[in-house]
Amino acid sequence: MIKIGDFNKLEVKRETSFGYFLDGKTSNSKDDILLHKRFIGHNKIELGDVVNAFIYIDSEGRRTATLIPPKGKVDEICYLKVVAHTKIGSFIDIGLPKDILVPFKAKTYDLEKGNRYLFNIYLDKTGRLAATTDIDSLLTTDHSYNIGDTVSGIVYGFQTNNSAMVCVDNKYAAVILANEYFTDLKHGDKLENLRVIKIYEDGKLGLTPRQERKNELDSLESQIIDYLKSNDGHMNFNDKSSPEDISKEFKSSKKNFKRALGVLMKKDYIYQNENGTYLK
Structure with a gap:
């Protein structure tokens, strides 16, 4: 049986001036599948060879073969x-x-031309390839990651509390809680250097883009000093500033911002009052 939208090992049965015909697995030569010479790529084939061909339905409703691997296949998550x-x-x-x-009904969020997103490839009612942004059914939690590991992932949705749903390695379910990120995330964003900070009971990965606390504080301290130096030694921010303003400017939680200010004051680099913070 031929698998549409997937790779099939098929024998090369006939040669023509424009390509080859592959065994259609019906014992009827009329069902053999065209492999046009344009889609052979760098492969060299001869009659009787068995090739690993990707089979799909073309715009005229015919089964068609290519030896040039596409970017995805049926029941696979693709970016x-x-x-x-x-x-x-x-x-x-x-x-x-x-x-x-990607039919309108298969989109779970708006898509922008030129951007990349995660899609689940499927066959529509006519047997042609189609895609949907609904990838949940293909996600798994059967991974070998441990707490402390570093992974990359792609944002594919948001929970009602703004926690970001992330797909790791195009297959594993993960989440970044809303209080773990301080930049605007969008569907399709590819995130690097995510740390595994929790593995939930169902196996889902809990991730954060933040550094380990010590490194994050060291980085934030430097960021605060650089900000002060570039603003004549003064900033309006202090430990009374709103979490929203701190997050927008420093991409940090207020808790860590206050800690960093405290460390810098202990080091005698800064002082603060009701008007803000100053370099000494």
């Missing part, structure tokens, strides 16, 4: 670019001659 918006939905580049459709 792909949106290349067009139309009246029937959006199209994404999967590395095939024709881009594939």
